[in-house]
Amino acid sequence: AGHGLKFDGKVSCCNLNRLQLETAESRNHLVIWLYLIISLIMIPAMFGFSLGISETYMTILVKTLEWATLKIQKANEVESTLKLEELRRSRPKPPVGGDFTFSDCFYFTRRGIESIIEDEVTQRFTSEELVSWNLLTRTSNDFHYISLKLTLVYGLGIFVRYCILAPLRITLAFIGLSWLVIGTSAVGLLPNWRVKSWLSEWVHIMCYRICARGLSAAIQYHNRENKPKKGGICVANHTSPIDIVILCNDGCYAMVGQVHGGLMGVVQRAMVRCCPHVWFERAEMKDRHLVTKRLKDHVNDKTKLPILIFPEGTCVNNTSVMMFKKGSFEIGGTIYPVAIKYDLKFGDAFWNSSKYSMVSYLLRMMTSWALVCNVWYLPAMHQQEGEDAVQFANRVKSAIAHQGGLVDLQWDGGLKRAKVKATFKEQQQKKYSTLVVRDDSGSNSD
Known part of the structure; x- marks a missing residue:
């Protein structure tokens, strides 16, 4: 029995030592x-500098995707040719000489109908269609096995x-x-001196740059x-909450x-301690006059950061780019337009909030190739004389769309979740009635 106890003690000591070694190795x-x-x-x-790791990664990634694109394009060309030949073989043979029948246009007609069947609004709230597969599982629905090399890659x-x-x-x-919360909270304890403003900006930029590296952002x-x-x-x-990081x-x-x-909320409270962000309570957001007043007060103080x-x-x-709400252009002050255009080939930055939660979206972004x-x-743009807020907003929107290579649309982005407003329907009815009255008057004069 004594030998058994000694043996058990040795085994326990060995297990304890092994556990300690494993813990030390993990640490x-x-x-x-x-x-x-x-x-x-x-x-x-x-x-704000790079050691070249990101650049090397992007170079390898670009070459890999270019190689994959060539492979897929060759396969698609062969497939399209086979489909057209199959369609031509299945057509009824003409009774008289000639090599063309009406069925020859069906393939192209179907493609054309597919291109125009979606309306301008709905397709703006779904992910943009890729021209060629970017080797991501989430975009592989329309692609199939092409070659062993491509599958291995x-x-x-x-x-x-x-x-x-x-x-990573x-x-x-x-x-x-974490650094954003800790850093802004610490800076917020300082008195309102010039150094506080400098430290606040440095902490914000530093933390956002770390987050940008966390997305392999190439900007x-x-x-x-x-x-x-x-x-x-x-x-x-606006494409995504990541626009702020960018x-x-x-x-x-x-x-x-x-x-x-x-x-x-924790992040917001920490940020506002050291920087004059403008946060509103839910009840205050419905009060347009209160929101406008607070924003005007911020803009009138030339020492505060741009909104x-x-x-x-x-x-x-x-x-x-969809309709800009006029509220931002009623505040006054100088407007600085910025156009943001993402490269879909490396990852889709669009957040479809009706389909993905914030956590799911961020996980998708962190498992994409990169954010380019x-x-x-x-x-800078200013409101011109005789120009109202709506016209000014449309002018700024057009400038952003033109610079970013985006389509300039007049539709309200609120249609993503709401029905068409009655006022918009009335506008269309008035336009139609004007045309009818004009046509009637023209026919009566004849």
């Missing part, structure tokens, strides 16, 4: 992981995105948000001499929005 791996993240990603992001891509990039990006996002900023200045209003087309990666803005609870507003009021799939976009700062 060492975690330390190494964090050390690499801090030294290779976070520190360069904090000071696709499998390797799944491993890279989910086993390497996703953990989630870690960076967590660190970025090209154009015409930086037109960047929004203090006391102005920055307006941009713009704040290059400068600080005062946010405008509704007060939230939960984690978002960032997305006048569309909803996320659009980055193919067009162009940002254009347009020259």
Whole structure:
């Protein structure tokens, strides 16, 4: 019995030692992981430079997708030819000589009908259709097995995105948000001196840059001499909440929005301690006069950061710009338009809020290849004499659409969740009645 107890004691000691070794190894791996993240990603992001890792990754990614596109295009050409030949073989043979029958146009007619069957509004709230597959599972519905090489590259891509990039990006996002809350809370304790404003901007930009690295964001900023200045209003087309990260990666803005609870509320309360963001309670958002007054007070103070507003009021799939709400253009002050255009080939930045929750959307973004976009700062615009807020909003919207290569639409983005307003129906009825009256008067005169 004594020997048995000694043996059990030795086994327990061995198990304990093994457990301690495994714990130490896990701790060492975690330390190494964090050390690499801090030294290779976070520190360069904090000071706005790159070690070339992202550029190398993007170069390899671009070449891989170009190779995959060529493979798919060749396969699609063969498939289209086979479909057309099959259709021609199945047609009834003409009784008299000739090589053309009416059925020859069916294939192209069907394609044409498919192109026009969707209306202008609905298709703006669904993901833009890819020209060629970008090797993501979520966009593979219209593509099939083409070759063994392409399948192997696709499998390797799944491993890279989910086993390497996703953990890295989630870690960076967590660190970025944590630092944002801690940093802004700490800066908020300082007295209102000039150094507080400088530290606030530095903390915001640093945290947003870390979050941008967490999305493998490759951003090209154009015409930086037109960047929004203090006391102005920055307006941009809206594709995703990530638009804020994209713009704040290059400068600080005062946010405008509704007060939230939960984690978002914690972030909002921390941010407003050190920066004059404009948050409204739910009841206040319905009071247009109160909202306008607070925004005017902010704009009139030329020491405060420019306000960032997305006048569309909803996320659009980055193919067009929909109607700008006039409220942003009734405040007065200088408007700084900004156009944002994402490259769909590397990942779809559009947030379809009716289909995906915020968490699901962020996970999709963190398992995409990268976030590639162009940002254009347009020259400052002012309301012209005799121009009302609606006309001014349309002029700014047209400028953004033209610069970003987007379709300029007059439709209200609110149609995403609501029915057409009665006032809009009345406008169409008035136009129709005007045409009828004009036609009747013309026929009577004849």
